[in-house]
Amino acid sequence: xxxxxxxxxxxxxxxxxxxxxxxxxxxxxxxxxxxxxxxxxxxxxxxxxxxxxxxxxxxxxxxxxxxxxxxxxxxxxxxxxxxxxxxxxxxxxxxxxxxxxxxxxxxxxxxxxxxxxxxxxxxxxxxxxxxxxxxxxxxxxxxxxxxxxxxxxxxxxxxxxxxxxxxxxxxxxxxxxxxxxxxxxxxxxxxxxxxxxxxxxxxxxxxxxxxxxxxxxxxxxxxxxxxxxxxxxxxxxxxxxxxxxxxxxxxxxxxxxxxxxxxxxxxxxxxxxxxxxxxxxxxxxxxxxxxxxxxxxxxxxxxxxxxxxxxxxxxxxxxxxxxxxxxxxxxxxxxxxxx
Amino acid sequence: xxxxxxxxxxxxxxxxxxxxxxxxxxxxxxxxxxxxxxxxxxxxxxxxxxxxxxxxxxxxxxxxxxxxxxxxxxxxxxxxxxxxxxxxxxxxxxxxxxxxxxxxxxxxxxxxxxxxxxxxxxxxxxxxxxxxxxxxxxxxxxxxxxxxxxxxxxxxxxxxxxxxxxxxxxxxxxxxxxxxxxxxxxxxxxxxxxxxxxxxxxxxxxxxxxxxxxxxxxxxxxxxxxxxxxxxxxxxxxxxxxxxxxxxxxxxxxxxxxxxxxxxxxxxxxxxxxxxxxxxxxxxxxxxxxxxxxxxxxxxxxxxxxxxxxxxxxxxxxxxxxxxxxxxxxxxxxxxxxx
DNA sequence: AAAATCACTGCAAACGTTTTCATTTGCAAT
DNA sequence: ATTGCAAATGAAAACGTTTGCAGTGATTTT
Numbered sequence: 001x002x003x004x005x006x007x008x009x010x011x012x013x014x015x016x017x018x019x020x021x022x023x024x025x026x027x028x029x030x031x032x033x034x035x036x037x038x039x040x041x042x043x044x045x046x047x048x049x050x051x052x053x054x055x056x057x058x059x060x061x062x063x064x065x066x067x068x069x070x071x072x073x074x075x076x077x078x079x080x081x082x083x084x085x086x087x088x089x090x091x092x093x094x095x096x097x098x099x100x101x102x103x104x105x106x107x108x109x110x111x112x113x114x115x116x117x118x119x120x121x122x123x124x125x126x127x128x129x130x131x132x133x134x135x136x137x138x139x140x141x142x143x144x145x146x147x148x149x150x151x152x153x154x155x156x157x158x159x160x161x162x163x164x165x166x167x168x169x170x171x172x173x174x175x176x177x178x179x180x181x182x183x184x185x186x187x188x189x190x191x192x193x194x195x196x197x198x199x200x201x202x203x204x205x206x207x208x209x210x211x212x213x214x215x216x217x218x219x220x221x222x223x224x225x226x227x228x229x230x231x232x233x234x235x236x237x238x239x240x241x242x243x244x245x246x247x248x249x250x251x252x253x254x255x256x257x258x259x260x261x262x263x264x265x266x267x268x269x270x271x272x273x274x275x276x277x278x279x280x281x282x283x284x285x286x287x288x289x290x291x292x293x294x295x296x297x298x299x300x301x302x303x304x305x306x307x308x309x310x311x312x313x314x315x316x317x318x319x320x321x322x323x324x325x326x327x328x329x330x331x332x333x334x335x336x337x338x339x
Numbered sequence: 340x341x342x343x344x345x346x347x348x349x350x351x352x353x354x355x356x357x358x359x360x361x362x363x364x365x366x367x368x369x370x371x372x373x374x375x376x377x378x379x380x381x382x383x384x385x386x387x388x389x390x391x392x393x394x395x396x397x398x399x400x401x402x403x404x405x406x407x408x409x410x411x412x413x414x415x416x417x418x419x420x421x422x423x424x425x426x427x428x429x430x431x432x433x434x435x436x437x438x439x440x441x442x443x444x445x446x447x448x449x450x451x452x453x454x455x456x457x458x459x460x461x462x463x464x465x466x467x468x469x470x471x472x473x474x475x476x477x478x479x480x481x482x483x484x485x486x487x488x489x490x491x492x493x494x495x496x497x498x499x500x501x502x503x504x505x506x507x508x509x510x511x512x513x514x515x516x517x518x519x520x521x522x523x524x525x526x527x528x529x530x531x532x533x534x535x536x537x538x539x540x541x542x543x544x545x546x547x548x549x550x551x552x553x554x555x556x557x558x559x560x561x562x563x564x565x566x567x568x569x570x571x572x573x574x575x576x577x578x579x580x581x582x583x584x585x586x587x588x589x590x591x592x593x594x595x596x597x598x599x600x601x602x603x604x605x606x607x608x609x610x611x612x613x614x615x616x617x618x619x620x621x622x623x624x625x626x627x628x629x630x631x632x633x634x635x636x637x638x639x640x641x642x643x644x645x646x647x648x649x650x651x652x653x654x655x656x657x658x659x660x661x662x663x664x665x666x667x668x669x670x671x672x673x674x675x676x677x678x
Numbered sequence: 679a680a681a682a683t684c685a686c687t688g689c690a691a692a693c694g695t696t697t698t699c700a701t702t703t704g705c706a707a708t
Numbered sequence: 709a710t711t712g713c714a715a716a717t718g719a720a721a722a723c724g725t726t727t728g729c730a731g732t733g734a735t736t737t738t
Contacts, residue, residue: 006481008724019688024726034686049480054457055403056724058394059693066458073423075621080414087440096454099438101426115435118393119405141388142345227625260625282414286566286599288627347694358718363696373716395694398723682737689730695723702717708710 007048016044027052058120067309068098068116069125070109076225076253077281079127082149082302086125089306095122106132106193117142123309129153130195145312147305151195152323159312161304161322165196168294168326169203172276173248175292175328177211180337181246181274184208185219185237187230187258189250197250200278204248219244223254230257231264238265245273245337252277252284252293259287259333270335280329290331297324346387355383366391397459406648407437407455408464409448415564415592416620418466421488421641425464428645434461445471445532456481462648468492469534484651486644490534491662498651500643500661504535507633507665508542511615512587514631514667516550519676520585520613523547524558524576526569526597528589536589539617543587558583562593569596570603577604584612584676591616591623591632598626598672609674619668629670636663 013023018037025032026041033041044050058064067090074080087097098121100112110132116124117138124139124146139146150162176184186204189197201220208215218241223233230253237247249255255277262269269275269289277284277293284291304322311318352362357376364371365380372380383389397403406429413419426436437460439451449471455463456477463478463485478485489501515523525543528536540559547554557580562572569592576586588594594616601608608614608628616623616632623630643661650657 010724020725021689021727022687025687028726032686037686051453051481052457053459053724055394055397055459056693057726059398059695060724060726062693062726064394073419074413075416075419075423077414077416080412080419084412084414084440087438091439091451091454096458097438099426099436100430101423112430114390115430118391119435120392120394142390227621231625256622257625260627263627282566283595283622286570286596288599288602349694359695360697360719361717364717367696371716376716392694395723396696398725399694399696401696401723680738682735684735685733687730687732690728692727693723693725697722698720700717700719702715704715705713707712 006053007050008053009050011048012041012045012050015048016040063122064120065094066096066098066119066121067123067125067306068100068113068119068121070100070102070112070116071125071127072104073101074099076251077283078251078279078296078298081298082305085299085302086306087302089303090310093306093310095310104190104193106130106135110134110138114138117144122313123147125149125305125309127151128195129158130193145309147309149301149305151199152321156320159308159318159320161301161308161324163296163301163324163326165199166203166206168296169200169248169278170207171328172278172294173204173207175330176246176248176274176276176334177207177213179246179274179334182213182337183244183246184213184215185241185244185247186215186221187233187237187247187249187254188220188222189225189254190222200250216241223257225251225253227253227257227260230254231261234258234261246276246334247273248276250278252279252281252291255291255293255333256283256287259289259291263288269333272338274334274337276334284329285331287333289333292331292334293329295327295329297326300324345392346389347392348389350387351380351384351389354387355379402461403459404433405435405437405458405460406462406464406645407439407452407458407460409439409441409451409455410464410466411443412440413438415590416622417590417618417635417637420637421644424638424641425645426641428642429649432645432649434649443529443532445469445474449473449477453477456483461652462486464488464644464648466490467534468497469532484648486648488640488644490538491660495659498647498657498659500640500647500663502635502640502663502665504538505542505545507635508539508587508617509546510667511617511633512543512546514669515585515587515613515615515673516546516552518585518613518673521552521676522583523552523554523585523587524580524583525554525560526572526576526586526588526593527559527561528564528593529561539589555580562596564590564592566592566596566599569593570600573597573600585615585673586612587615589617591618591620591630594630594632594672595622595626598628598630602627608672611677613673613676615673623668624670626672628672631670631673632668634666634668636665639663 013020026038102109129151148158148160152160152162188201191198221233221237223229277291280293280295284293352359365377441448468490487497487499491499491501527540530537560572560576562568616630619632619634623632647657
């Protein structure tokens with residue numbers, strides 16, 4: 001436990017007979033010192049087992065090489081994938097990802113963001129546009145650059161990389177309409193504090209309204225993004241307002257939950273009910289029946305967010321808005337409407 | 340972008356007419372200053388919108404209130420659950436979780452660990468016992484306390500909180516034996532750099548050996564922990580050495596992959612093949628058929644790891660080893676052996 | 679040969695806190 | 709009033725780097 005006795009840069013400098021400044025440069029900016037000196041310092045460093053003190057470095061240089069991410073729970077596969085690729089891309093550039101999660105609670109999110117800023121992150125990655133108003137004030141005061149993921153800001157006010165949820169949702173609904181469905185139900189995520197969910201729901205409404213088809217209020221149900229909750233919500237939907245032939249789900253987790261419940265009650269998909277997902281998580285292809293869904297490039301969003309942030313930190317100009325394309329993936333959970 | 344102009348503690352001190360030291364104490368150790376002074380300082384702080392500079396604080400106090408975690412990819416639901424609960428528990432105690440992931444590559448893991456140590460984490464949470472030998476040297480030199488999760492160290496050398504993979508695996512295999520199965524196959528995770536996987540496989544072998552039942556080498560297959568890989572591996576297993584009636588899987592992801600492939604080829608589970616999982620992820624209960632598996636308390640492992648680490652940092656004595664109980668969850672993917 | 683340029687190197691001042699130690703203050707007991 | 713003591717405060721030294729500026733030779737230019 002000899003933590004206090006860790007070699008510091010001063011020890012390396014002494015061991016290699018150079019000044020602190022030169023030792024620092026030899027390790028951080030190799031081009032600035034003569035090759036021979038550089039080698040001497042490096043050797044001394046590895047000899048002593050020197051590990052730079054990142055905290056001190058951050059204080060002195062006013063950059064921590066750390067990016068914070070404030071995400072919903074990563075037990076949702078799409079967020080797991082995005083954080084994964086985000087972290088990977090950042091690590092490749094010598095940055096570390098500091099991850100915080102918030103359970104869809106804006107207050108928790110605010111605290112987490114504040115904590116990350118205190119920890120001195122060089123940049124932040126957020127999810128969606130719905131935040132406590134204090135968030136943006138906090139971000140502005142701190143002068144921390146941030147990227148918003150998943151959503152794109154129609155006002156063009158924030159840097160964003162995401163997809164057009166509403167349009168994708170319209171397309172998905174149209175797919176069902178083309179199959180002849182007229183009786184719709186929606187298994188949505190909670191719309192409070194979640195603009196993606198709201199947009200997706202709005203997309204369904206928009207597509208139906210365009211054909212003058214009613215979406216009954218009792219056929220819209222909100223549930224948490226977990227399998228058990230989704231099953232329960234679907235059961236409730238069936239009990240409350242049966243008779244729909246198409247179910248549009250806020251995401252794949254909800255859709256797969258619905259499929260599980262269908263299987264459990266011997267309901268045939270897609271013969272008696274078509275189920276549409278959203279996201280195209282890994283599970284979707286393996287579900288039974290394989291889930292028709294909208295592919296959202298989650299990992300790509302993470303990668304792009306990393307790339308954009310790194311570019312901005314390097315002082316490069318980055319287009320404020322980057323919209324990624326989504327695609328319908330038609331599998332076997334949707335079929336012609338029964339009569 | 341007025342980052343440079345952020346108020347610092349000195350500004351707060353000046354504004355409230357006290358010294359730097361008193362201002363620091365008023366905010367960090369309220370009991371040490373007179374109530375009246377404390378209020379004056381607090382007021383000045385919120386007036387100015389003062390946000391403490393965590394990096395400077397960490398440097399001066401030699402504690403960062405940050406815990407690092409080096410995990411396999413969190414797209415595996417068990418790790419997502421564990422990091423989630425870990426982060427939660429730490430946040431509740433004013434600590435931040437710094438998460439790094441490593442794709443089951445010991446070299447990457449070593450670099451990530453080193454990075455976290457450089458960042459000044461107060462403690463580390465690792466997964467399993469298989470690590471680059473340099474890891475422990477690094478940890479010892481840095482004097483950073485660490486907790487190993489999932490596995491328990493038989494030698495009692497490290498602080499651990501985990502489960503007895505081998506014994507659980509023996510039990511799971513016995514369950515299949517009791518159902519009359521004699522022809523076994525194993526769909527295992529990669530055993531390199533993964534002691535949990537090896538122990539689980541060893542458990543199967545042990546249980547079979549006890550009944551003098553052979554496990555043919557061509558009936559053991561390793562695959563990555565993803566659905567598509569699992570499906571492919573299962574297909575290969577079927578092609579290479581068909582005829583087994585029981586399939587023991589290294590985890591639920593692999594098992595569900597196998598179930599998907601069974602469904603795709605019209606193979607009836609459990610009538611013609613029994614499938615056994617491991618972990619009891621959310622999906623397991625919803626799979627079709629619902630998966631028989633071994634419940635591993637992933638979230639609880641995260642919580643306990645946090646509690647243990649916090650206790651140790653607070654100087655409390657913590658029993659070095661904590662073994663959590665696992666339980667068989669018998670659902671519908673296992674049944675009597677066909678004849 | 680002097681001057682100008684260049685590539686390195688070193689000194690010392692940040693960076694924004696916490697914490698030790700000494701000093702002052704407030705208050706109760708003489 | 710004085711004393712004694714604890715509680716509250718302040719001055720200044722860390723914490724381990726980076727970095728602006730100045731200095732040193734060596735090398736080139738005039």
